């Protein structure tokens with residue numbers, strides 16, 4: 001596969017039931033955080049929805065060869081397992097385009113959840129949320145998950161809320177940065193992908209003790225246009241090295257709600273090309289090269 005093919009490291013697949021009446025669905029399944037994000041009281045939502053063909057069309061329009069389909073940080077194991085079936089169906093629909101990651105709730109059944117996801121053909125874990133799903137570096141369930149994923153070369157994608165920022169749906173669910181340092185320290189060989197530029201953690205990689213602990217930590221750009229100016233790409237690359245940054249969109253989130261009615265890639269890729277401050281080599285690393293290495297493909 002030529003080097004310039006793009007891989008999106010952070011997209012979401014949602015079972016179609018989720019979008020029809022998010023509040024009723026969330027109430028029935030006891031998933032309150034979901035309702036708050038997707039149907040925030042008094043605000044227009046920015047979530048869009050896609051079926052496999054919509055997503056493949058969006059990818060084809062911009063030479064995006066493959067995408068990691070992430071699950072979600074559900075509050076119930078049953079919801080995770082149910083969601084993983086949908087992810088596996090999407091992967092079966094286009095196995096050379098989609099890479100499935102599993103929804104997992106770190107709990108006493110973690111190993112069984114991971115093995116079930118493995119049997120479905122999934123290849124990683126995420127997106128997890130330490131606050132919503134209530135785990136930390138010393139949790140027995142994290143230990144199980146980290147060991148299993150290290151042994152199976154499965155990366156783990158973790159949601160990180162920006163450590164300082166404006167108020168938006170989801171922003172109250174704090175994810176203290178030090179908790180991620182501890183997670184990395186607890187599993188030095190595990191490949192961690194911290195979403196949304198790691199919520200600001202790259203700044204602390206300027207401390208050589210921290211950068212050593214975080215050597216297997218990567219940062220994705222999911223939802224970046226909703227939070228930061230495009231110069232953030234250059235800034236993070238300067239802090240952590242361009243080898244540790246991954247292009248992720250958060251598709252099918254609408255990244256430019258003021259100008260974009262449906263989810264898509266054109267404005268984001270144009271901003272990266274023209275305003276990220278990354279040169280062509282760095283852009284190739286960001287857009288796929290780094291992830292290919294992380295997945296053990298090159």
Ligand SMILES: [Zn+2]
Pocket residue numbers: 127159160195196222
């Ligand atoms: Zn996230």
